[in-house]
Amino acid sequence: MLAAAGELLVEKGEAGISLREVARRAGVSHNAPYRHFPDRDSLLAALAAEGFDELSERSRQADELAGLGQCYVAFALEQPGRFALMFSPGLDKSRHPELQAAALQLFDLLREAVRQAAPKRDVQIATLAAWSLVHGLSQLLLDRQLSETLLGEQPADALSEQVTRLFTEGLG
């Protein structure tokens, strides 16, 4: 189920995921998914949680704060549909505890990296700022219409590097 839904997510985005099409791709009847997920939102939540887990896994392999930021932006650009789903306002994290847990795990990682990079700063504020920066940057880069007109032709990873450097310089 999750594999089929993942394909759909890549092909058509969040709105293109229907339980019936998932079932069709999995080669089962139109109601089989209900034996694994109580409703459509729960399937989406599981997909989103997968995303948080994968991003956490990748983040663990980045050593410093700047690398973690690059990691974040790179993930968003590689898997735009998954990224959008992870922060979809329609998905109420409070009703899907395993999704909430997966998200918090990622943010704990980020907080630790910030703590190590800027021990003198208020960790709360600095973490908030760091996350805001990489998350907002990802969103802007994904919004291709805006990025093309607003930000010339530079490749995305160059931009993300410059922005994150501007930030880490400001911290020190």
Added chain:
Amino acid sequence: MLAAAGELLVEKGEAGISLREVARRAGVSHNAPYRHFPDRDSLLAALAAEGFDELSERSRQADELAGLGQCYVAFALEQPGRFALMFSPGLDKSRHPELQAAALQLFDLLREAVRQAAPKRDVQIATLAAWSLVHGLSQLLLDRQLSETLLGEQPADALSEQVTRLFTEGLG
């Protein structure tokens, strides 16, 4: 139509907007909306464009860069549904030129404010960073599950003030 859709947006969010319910609230038949919008996405695009226009209007009344950032975050918190819609990944801005224009107008405003606040910086990078910061901050604050656990009890506007100040200090 737009008024009825706006109500629905506030009450149930983007996913809760159906053309038929909009028609119902407007007191017309289920297909009347198609005389004004070719499809559902076009109605959403018009709603989103309204949001960009309103935010641009407000931003014009803020004088300095920091105030503009506060303005952005405040708007997102006041009208979460509208804000989410404005940046909904499902809405292809390239297929709705008036939406794209409304969005670009807002970003031009931001760029001018950045140019004035930090004349020595690379305007492109600084604007990108500034937008990323306020946008990401808005998203994090809207994601209540994350904000409650990650950021203690501080009121949102206090957080946004501290974060924007951290950023403007870093610029100078």
Added chain:
DNA sequence: CTTTTATGTTGACAACGACAACATTATGCC
């Protein structure tokens, strides 16, 4: 006054999420 245009209506269709009832398979226990 007539023609065109804007707007609204009715009816239909396929797809969807969700529910209920039933069938099948697997698993654990004796």
Added chain:
DNA sequence: GGCATAATGTTGTCGTTGTCAACATAAAAG
């Protein structure tokens, strides 16, 4: 082995939705 229980899959159905087509009406233009 054999049987009970849970897990999983299926068929059928309902209400809702987006969208299309055909038709009706009102407003505006000539």
